[in-house]
Amino acid sequence: MNTTLTILYIITSIWAIGAIIYHGQRPSRSISWVMLIIIFPFLGALLYYLFGMNRRKFKFFNNREFERKKKYTYSLKSLDQPYWVNFESDLRKKKLNDLIKKSSGTKATNENKVSVLQDGGETFNTLFKAMEEAKEFIHLQYYILERGDLLNKMIDLFKRKINEGVEIRIIYDSLGSYHLRGRPRKHFQEIGVKIYPIMPIRIKNLLFSLNFRNHRKIVVIDNEVAFTGGVNISDKYIKGRNELGKWKDIHVKLEGPIVNDLHLVFLKDYYFASRDDEFNIDDYLVEQEPKGNAVAQVVAGGPDSKHPTILQQYLGMMNEAEHSIYIANPYFVPGEAFLQNLKIRALQGVEITLLVPKKSDSKMAKYAMFSQFEELLEVGVKIYLREDFSHSKIMIVDDDITSIGSGNFDVRSFELNYETNILIYDEAITKEVLKEYKLQCDRANLLHLEDFKNRTFVQRFLEGLFKFFRPLL
Numbered sequence: 001m002n003t004t005l006t007i008l009y010i011i012t013s014i015w016a017i018g019a020i021i022y023h024g025q026r027p028s029r030s031i032s033w034v035m036l037i038i039i040f041p042f043l044g045a046l047l048y049y050l051f052g053m054n055r056r057k058f059k060f061f062n063n064r065e066f067e068r069k070k071k072y073t074y075s076l077k078s079l080d081q082p083y084w085v086n087f088e089s090d091l092r093k094k095k096l097n098d099l100i101k102k103s104s105g106t107k108a109t110n111e112n113k114v115s116v117l118q119d120g121g122e123t124f125n126t127l128f129k130a131m132e133e134a135k136e137f138i139h140l141q142y143y144i145l146e147r148g149d150l151l152n153k154m155i156d157l158f159k160r161k162i163n164e165g166v167e168i169r170i171i172y173d174s175l176g177s178y179h180l181r182g183r184p185r186k187h188f189q190e191i192g193v194k195i196y197p198i199m200p201i202r203i204k205n206l207l208f209s210l211n212f213r214n215h216r217k218i219v220v221i222d223n224e225v226a227f228t229g230g231v232n233i234s235d236k237y238i239k240g241r242n243e244l245g246k247w248k249d250i251h252v253k254l255e256g257p258i259v260n261d262l263h264l265v266f267l268k269d270y271y272f273a274s275r276d277d278e279f280n281i282d283d284y285l286v287e288q289e290p291k292g293n294a295v296a297q298v299v300a301g302g303p304d305s306k307h308p309t310i311l312q313q314y315l316g317m318m319n320e321a322e323h324s325i326y327i328a329n330p331y332f333v334p335g336e337a338f339l340q341n342l343k344i345r346a347l348q349g350v351e352i353t354l355l356v357p358k359k360s361d362s363k364m365a366k367y368a369m370f371s372q373f374e375e376l377l378e379v380g381v382k383i384y385l386r387e388d389f390s391h392s393k394i395m396i397v398d399d400d401i402t403s404i405g406s407g408n409f410d411v412r413s414f415e416l417n418y419e420t421n422i423l424i425y426d427e428a429i430t431k432e433v434l435k436e437y438k439l440q441c442d443r444a445n446l447l448h449l450e451d452f453k454n455r456t457f458v459q460r461f462l463e464g465l466f467k468f469f470r471p472l473l
Contacts (some may be wrong), residue, residue, distance in 0.1 A: 083109040083257040083288070085295050085425075092320040093401070093425050097297065099316045100423065103307045106298045112256035113292030114422075114429055116404070117229070118436055120237025123251040124150065127219060127227055130253075131157055134221050137167040137284070141218040141266050143176040143406070147184060148235035155187055162192040170195040171266075171273045173214045176232075196273040198418075212303050215406050215417040217251075220263045223286050226254045228262060228420055229404055230393050244359055244389040250433075252404050252422055256291035261298040265420055295425040299405070302418035310407040311414035313421060315341060317397045321350050326396040326437055327409065328355040330389065331365045332372075334409040339372060346379040355441055358385040364466050365410075371463035377449040384444035393421075396434055400427040 085108040087094035097108045117123040131138055138161065145151060158168050170188065172180060174197035188195045198214040219227040229251030231237060240246045254262060267281045301309025314334075318325055318341055325345065332354065334342075346352045354376070360366035373383055395403040405421025407413040424430065 083111055083290075085110050087425075092322070092398075096316050096320055096401070096423070097425075100297055100299055100309075100313060103305070103309045103312045104299050104301060106261050106300065108295050108297040108423070108425060109257040109261070110295045111290035111292060112254060112258045112294045112296050114294045114296055114424055114426065115253040116429060116432055117231075117251040117253060119248055119250075120231055120246070123227075123229070123231045123249070124238065126253055128153070128157065130221050130225050130227075131161070131219075134161055134166050136222045137169070139169050139218075139220045139263070139266050139270070139284075141171045141214075141216055141269060142233050143173045143213065143215045143217060144232035144234055145170075145172050145177040145180050145184075146232065146234040146236075147179055150233055150235055150238065151184065154233065155184075155191070158188070158193055159191045168193045169270055169274075171198055171214075171270050172196075173198055174200045175213060176215070194274070196270070198269060198273045211416060213412070213417045214269065214302075215413065216265065216269070216300075216420045217406055218262060218266045218420060220259065220266055223259060223263065223284065223288075224255065226259045226262045227251060228254070228406070228422060230391050230406055244361060246388075248388055248390040248392065250392040250394060250404055252424075254296070254422070256294075257288040258296045258298060258422075260285050260288055262420070262422075265298065265300045269418070294429060297423040297425070299403070299407075299421040299423055300419070301407075303416055308414050310419050310421065311338070313403065313423065314338070314395060314407075314409065317395055317401060317403060317423075318342065318345055320401075321345060321397045324351040324353075324396075324398055326353045326355070326394070326434065328390060328392050328394040328437060328440075329409045330357050330360060330391055331362070331369065331408045331410050332356055333365060333368050333411070335411055335414070338409070339375070342381070343376070343379045346376075346381050351382075352380070353382045353384070353441065355384045355386060355390070355437065355444065357389045358387055358445070359389055361389070367459075367462040367466040370459070371467040373447065374449070374452060377447060377452060383447040384441045385447060386440060386444045390440070394433065394437065396430060396437065399434060400430050401425055402430045402433050404433070 085097065087097055087108070093108075101107050115126070117126055138158070162168060170193055172195070177197070178201075185195060199212065217228055217230065217232060229249065231249045231251045234247075235241075236244075236247045237249060238246065263284065264281070267284055271279055271281060299309060299313045301307075301313075311334075315338065325342075342352060356369065360369075377383060393403075393405055393408055402424045403421050404424070405419065407417075407419040407421050413419050
């Protein structure tokens with residue numbers, strides 16, 4: 001038996017390492033997978049097969065079902081052209097806008113109203129109020145729809161709205177909302193909600209449904225108002241749970257021309273998930289009217305994108321910074337290229353501040369994140385540790401450009417997840433977000449290089465261990 005297991009281990013390891021060499025893209029990521037295969041016999045090879053193989057080159061991204069989503073494109077030219085912005089007088093913003101146009105296919109639009117929602121309580125109060133006022137439809141997409149008081153409240157509201165003739169459509173991530181399966185989903189269906197999982201977990205597509213996640217959070221109501229950001233439908237945002245307490249997060253409410261761009265992201269995902277050939281995207285896009293004076297841009301990316309859109313957005317913002325970069329994220333494990341660029345900007349004299357929670361819902365992500373701090377502190381990056389748990393994904397540049405959305409600063413958001421951010425080119429809104437950011441920094445603990453160097457042996461060991469897995473997180 002031992003001989004058989006040894007032979008099997010050798011065969012699986014050779015296959016996995018051979019596949020890594022053949023399909024590997026970045027040496028750091030490839031080395032991490034090789035280490036995992038060596039340290040964890042059989043398990044490492046299985047994890048690589050499930051999560052590590054570059055399936056962009058495989059059948060899934062060319063099959064008929066996937067083409068349903070890719071082929072159904074819609075030009076907003078006839079609708080939104082009057083609101084497009086070129087930034088001819090601002091080279092920084094022009095270069096960033098051009099980057100996103102080529103990478104994500106969306107353009108910055110003006111005359112929008114953008115309302116920043118600073119936490120879960122404010123987000124849900126505003127969201128439920130808007131849904132109560134719906135007259136035609138509610139379109140909703142979330143990574144996590146979790147059982148609890150919020151979901152029950154949503155079901156009750158939707159039952160009333162459907163009785164009023166409002167159409168309601170929901171799409172959700174099949175893994176993130178795994179507990180929605182069974183009775184909760186049937187309850188939605190029974191009251192008339194059209195609800196579908198994105199890439200449902202089935203044997204025939206297990207490899208893809210496990211690895212590629214739809215991490216977006218989008219709500220569009222009557223073509224009048226839209227919401228997006230980092231907040232999921234979960235009671236953890238309104239009730240304290242375990243040692244993390246009540247989760248903090250940031251969201252945005254949008255009105256104006258940008259609603260069409262965000263709605264299109266939902267509509268294409270819904271078309272793909274529902275397999276409804278009679279569903280017509282054109283019926284749900286309308287001429288938008290001016291609602292404010294903010295310029296904003298949708299940034300949508302995923303594993304089917306030609307470029308790593310979220311990564312390029314963050315790098316583009318970083319490269320256009322003239323004097324300051326502020327980042328908030330709970331899973332700051334962005335990869336070597338991003339870190340080197342961040343250090344270069346710090347050495348060039350750009351003020352860089354990183355705000356992260358001291359505690360985490362993922363020990364591996366926490367220690368992998370902390371393993372980067374010493375090198376960042378050495379080049380002058382300021383790092384603040386929040387005592388509460390913040391799930392926000394924010395990047396602020398030069399007091400006039402802000403990104404809020406679902407995209408984390410990690411490999412999953414850069415390469416494997418479907419994500420959506422809102423890029424806001426507005427000084428007043430940026431100052432509003434920055435004011436709250438700096439307030440949280442004042443309440444947090446500033447890390448000092450010499451103190452951090454004196455951390456315990458155990459913490460250093462855990463950082464060193466999980467440092468190997470940074471490219472895999």
